[in-house]
Amino acid sequence: MAVVRPFKAYRPQLDLVEKVSALPYDVMNSEEAREMVIGKPYSFLHVDKPEVDLEPGIDVHSEQVYLKASENLKKMINYKVYMQEEKPCLYIYRQIMNGRPQTGIVACASIDDYINDIIKKHELTRADKELDRFNHVDYTNANTGPIFLTYRHKDEIDALVKNWTETKTPVYDFKSEDGVSQIIWVIDEEEVINKLSALFAGTDYLYIADGHHRSASAVKVGLKRRQENPSYTGDEEFNFFLSVIFPDNDLYVMDYNRVVADLNGNSSEEFMNKASEKFDITLYEGEGQFKPEVQRTYGMFLEGKWYKLAAKEGTFNMKDPVDRLDVSILQNNLLEPILGIDDPRTNSRIDFVGGIRGLSELERRVKGGMKVAFSMCATTMDDLMDIANAGKTMPPKSTWFEPKLQSGIFVHEL
CATH class of the missing domain: 3.30.1760 (Conserved hypothetical protein from pyrococcus furiosus pfu- 392566-001, domain 2)
Structure with missing residues (x-):
C-alpha cells in the first residue's frame, strides 16, 4: 500500500511563478547558475544553488552555503513571494514539451514506504551527493525539489485527473525558460483527495524515476528528526517528502x-x-x-x-x-x-x-x-520497473527523462 498524502504547499504568487520557477539544481554547475540568476532576484536557484549569492570559489558544501539557502527561502516566504495553502491539498502537474504532455500528481510520499521498499529504487547513490542534499533539506527545513516517482497507470486515476483538468481552471499556466509548458491545478476537494489517496493505497509500488539522492536524503532527514523527537506520532511532516507521481505510460525516456x-x-x-x-x-x-x-x-x-x-x-x-x-x-x-x-x-x-x-x-x-x-x-519503463522489482540496480547513465521537473513551484515544509 503506497501512501500518497496531501500537504499545505508553499507556492509562488500567481504573478511571480514564472520568475521563481527554475530548472533543478543538478542540471547546471555553479558558474552556469551564477549566469542564469543575473537580473533574476526571484529565481529559485537562489535557494537551490545559494552559492550564487556568495563569493566565487566558495566550497559549495560549506555550512555557509546551506545557511544561505535557508536565509533565502525564509526571505521569499517573509516577503510574500510565496503563499501557503490554507489546508492540505493535492495538485495536478502537467508539462507539455514539443506537443507531448505528461501529467502527474503532486503529493507527499512516505519515508516508511521508502524504507520498506514500497518505493522501489534502481540506482546506487553517492555518499557525497547524499550529504549535500541532506544538509540542504535539514538547514532549509523543507523539501525544495520534488522527487520524480512513477507507477503502473490505473484507469481510475486517469479518469479522476482527466475530469478535474477538463472541468477546473489551472492556477498556473506558463512556459518555463526551456520552452516547456507548466500547468498546475489545485485539488482542494476532500472527497477527490480521499479517492486519489485510496487509489494509490491500492497500488503495490511506487518507483523512483529520477531523484535517488534527493529521496535518500529526505528519508535520512526524517529519521534524524525522529531521533530528535522520540515521541513522534508518524503524522509529522518530516515523515513525508515532496514528490510528483506520474503514470508510467505518460513518461518519455530518452536515449x-x-x-x-x-x-x-x-x-x-x-x-x-x-x-x-x-x-x-x-x-x-x-x-x-x-x-x-x-x-x-x-x-x-x-x-x-x-x-x-x-x-x-x-x-x-x-x-x-x-x-x-x-x-x-x-x-x-x-x-x-x-x-x-x-x-x-x-x-x-x-x-x-x-x-x-x-x-x-x-x-x-x-x-x-x-x-x-x-x-x-532508450531504456524502457518496463526495464526500469523489472530491475527495481528484482532489487537490482541499473548501470550508470541508463535513463534520461525529459522534460525536467521545475523547482520552486512547490515547497514542502518539514
Whole structure:
C-alpha cells in the first residue's frame, strides 16, 4: 500500500511563478547558475544553488552555503513571494514539451514506504551527493525539489485527473525558460483527495524515476528528526517528502549515449576486428546519423562514418533484467573488454550525452577530439520497473527523462 498524502504547499504568487520557477539544481554547475540568476532576484536557484549569492570559489558544501539557502527561502516566504495553502491539498502537474504532455500528481510520499521498499529504487547513490542534499533539506527545513516517482497507470486515476483538468481552471499556466509548458491545478476537494489517496493505497509500488539522492536524503532527514523527537506520532511532516507521481505510460525516456576518448591502444582496424566478435557491424549508408530503433542495436560513429552494430547471440542473458539492457550489453562486450572502460562512473575517458542533444552532438564531440561515439535505444519503463522489482540496480547513465521537473513551484515544509 503506497501512501500518497496531501500537504499545505508553499507556492509562488500567481504573478511571480514564472520568475521563481527554475530548472533543478543538478542540471547546471555553479558558474552556469551564477549566469542564469543575473537580473533574476526571484529565481529559485537562489535557494537551490545559494552559492550564487556568495563569493566565487566558495566550497559549495560549506555550512555557509546551506545557511544561505535557508536565509533565502525564509526571505521569499517573509516577503510574500510565496503563499501557503490554507489546508492540505493535492495538485495536478502537467508539462507539455514539443506537443507531448505528461501529467502527474503532486503529493507527499512516505519515508516508511521508502524504507520498506514500497518505493522501489534502481540506482546506487553517492555518499557525497547524499550529504549535500541532506544538509540542504535539514538547514532549509523543507523539501525544495520534488522527487520524480512513477507507477503502473490505473484507469481510475486517469479518469479522476482527466475530469478535474477538463472541468477546473489551472492556477498556473506558463512556459518555463526551456520552452516547456507548466500547468498546475489545485485539488482542494476532500472527497477527490480521499479517492486519489485510496487509489494509490491500492497500488503495490511506487518507483523512483529520477531523484535517488534527493529521496535518500529526505528519508535520512526524517529519521534524524525522529531521533530528535522520540515521541513522534508518524503524522509529522518530516515523515513525508515532496514528490510528483506520474503514470508510467505518460513518461518519455530518452536515449543516453556514449563517447569515448580513444581506442585503448587499438588501431581502428584492430578495434573493428575485436568488436566484430560480439557485434555484427555494417556500414550505415543512409542519410544523417544512425539512430537505432530496435533494442540491442547501436549506432557507432568512427573515422567520420556511421556504422550499425547488432549484438550477437550469447552476449547477454534475456532472463536477467540488468544483463539484457542495451547499456549493459555495450558495457560488458565492448566498452570494458575492448576500450578498457572498467567503471563508467569514474573512468575519465568516457562521457555521456543525453538524447535531448541529438546525435549531431555525438558527431561534434568526436570531431572535437573524442575518438568514437555510440548511439543507443532508450531504456524502457518496463526495464526500469523489472530491475527495481528484482532489487537490482541499473548501470550508470541508463535513463534520461525529459522534460525536467521545475523547482520552486512547490515547497514542502518539514
